Amino acid sequence: MVSKTMPDKPLGTQAAKSERTRQSILESANEIAQNEGVGNLTLARVAANAGISKGGLLHHFGSKQELIIGLLTETLDQADSDLNRLADANDRTSGAFAQAYLDFVRTSQHTNGTATGVFAAAALEDGDLTPARAMFDRWQHRLVAEDNIDQDIAMLARVVGDGLWLIDLFDLAPPSEAQRQRLFEFIEAQL
Amino acid sequence: MVSKTMPDKPLGTQAAKSERTRQSILESANEIAQNEGVGNLTLARVAANAGISKGGLLHHFGSKQELIIGLLTETLDQADSDLNRLADANDRTSGAFAQAYLDFVRTSQHTNGTATGVFAAAALEDGDLTPARAMFDRWQHRLVAEDNIDQDIAMLARVVGDGLWLIDLFDLAPPSEAQRQRLFEFIEAQL
């Protein structure tokens, strides 16, 4: 859902409107992939869902592959900025990013639709996972080499984070709230 | 790769040959999904890859969805039997299944193609993740309630296992061998 509030900055300009359209396309695509599966992610449906024509869509994304790549990078950037925000939010001198990594999973537990379709789309259709790999590389490096904590604990935090993320993503026998809580506590105690 | 050794039991019968064909279809489908992405998993290609006609394929799997479901359950059953074998292999009186869970990830690290496409296919196309959820539920229950170890440690083993599995699956900045090794040691020390 795109914000339908009044303009505030350089809004109302052509470029700004275009950007909003682009966003709504991305959101529509994400929505469809998430709710109906990547197999049903067609240009026509995305366009319809975004309230524009297919031609209009193709004006913004020259091909389906471009759309998928756009979707992937959008999600990654979003996650990265969330992580940075979370890392800044806690005032740890060590383990700030590890803490953020866990917080991210914790908070995105039920909002995780963001990545649901996207990730899979990029992984399986014709997309290219390179940007995702690059991003995970950065996170990994930041955890292990720049977070001022024990390397092994950093690794643990990351793997647990990824595991929970996967579990939540596909709803694969997710742990109870209590179990999840204790799991977080256990790891955070070691940061 | 289906065993091409000599007959041993009721082999050579019609039913046995049919079963072999079925298997080769499943293997072909898995191969394609893994190497070329689920988006390229078409009946024609699977048939060609399996060396039969599309009509023949549809004799074994009435629809594409049936094929995908077959692929999913096949993989799950395979994993389940591997887990059981691994659990029997170690002679722990407690934590046998948790140990097996970790061993599974460890050993399937580079053979993981088995699940690569399958899982995603079921998750995203038109498939139904229910069988996967059921299986993970069983594993989860067995870990937490029947493995005679601390519940929280069981949970930890599972989440770490799933995390590594995801990381290996998509090759997302996988940890080094040494890191991986220490991670396993850390958890196994607590079983």
Place this chain on the structure above:
DNA sequence: GGGATAAAACCGTCCAGCTGGTAGGTTTTT
């Protein structure tokens, strides 16, 4: 045993429907 019969395993052809993408317009903003 061996023909008759049926069922299972498989093949080749055809087609309606959808998909991504093109080409050429129109409107809107700069």
Place this chain on the structure above:
DNA sequence: AAAAACCTACCAGCTGGACGGTTTTATCCC
């Protein structure tokens, strides 16, 4: 006036699957 943001046909190609064959295997009966 020109560029950007859109839209409306339109189409070639592929896809799943239906359909009616044909061949192979199993079963029955004599």
